Amino acid sequence: MFLQHLTDEDAIISAIYVGADGFLLKKLKGDQFISCIRDVIENEIVFSGEVSRILSKHIMERQFNKREILENSLQNSSLELSNREIDIAVLMVEGFSNKHIAQRLFLSEGTIKNYISGIYQTFGIHNRKQLISCFRQLLDKN
Template sequence: MISVLLVEDQQLFREGVHALIATVDDMDVVGMASNGEEATQLMKKSQADIVIMDIHMPNVDGIKATIHLKDNYPSVKVILLTTFAEEDLIITGLAAGADGFLLKSLDRARLIRSIRDVYDDQVVLSGEAAKILATMIVDIKYNKKDLLEKKLVNRNINLSNRELDIAYLMMNGSTNKLIAQKLFLSEGTIKNYISELYNKLNLRSRKDVIDFLLELISKKSYR
């Protein structure tokens, strides 16, 4: 039996999750708290296997409570819940020792599956959180412009440094005027470079170029 402690300051949501878990044969809610301080007190009595906890709560929030729980109960698993996937929250939560990061909009099946997965020592992330982490990993390992150059070279497309600068700025939504200002060139010169990009990429429009570059940089292979 997987014992679960629910920590959520919104009573309706807390009771809703309780009702869902109550329908599952191999899970049992052993306590409910409205903030992190209450959770740490209840943990002494319940010794729950899994703590499902909101991040934003009064008194002691989910991040601080996670740190306390992990320090005092190393075997406990913590799944953090939040309304939005924000980069700072994801990093801070995982650094605090959380075993999962899910959005409150998840459905019943995903919640139950996530509890079982975390109980089996897996880390669970919402799709949004996973995308944010994946993007961060790429950004850390590679400067995006360097990554773009590597991807182009792999396609046997060799751009000059100036063409690469312009391609990168186009990919990130800069207008010709803004590109010209950033690179200290005239708009006419930028247009000439972009025409050369069309030729080298064998594409006909700005949209085609941007779509191609975005698709290229999103590929999983970074070599």
């Protein structure tokens, strides 16, 4: 668990990458601090509100960057996907199931399956694992 006086985004992200189970700011009251320590001892992951906000922002930026990188790589590879297909591709790379992609994009699971079928045709692939591998290769190009 990390305890810090100021909110330093780089320090927070670094702590997460090295496996921190908690990241708290020193402005916590004593009883809150003790409660957080107990939670970490019980294998809970604990972040103060400000740290949670920073992590959420970081995740959203990372998601946006993946979309932008994939979009650019597709253009450079002369492959065309619609904006919605790119959204689905990014979520597939993140490991989301069709059901969870549908929930995330407020579409039906059947609609997601139709989009994925179209993506399979564009890439000439009929296997989800191979398709995700292609997406990862495109993401790694940049």
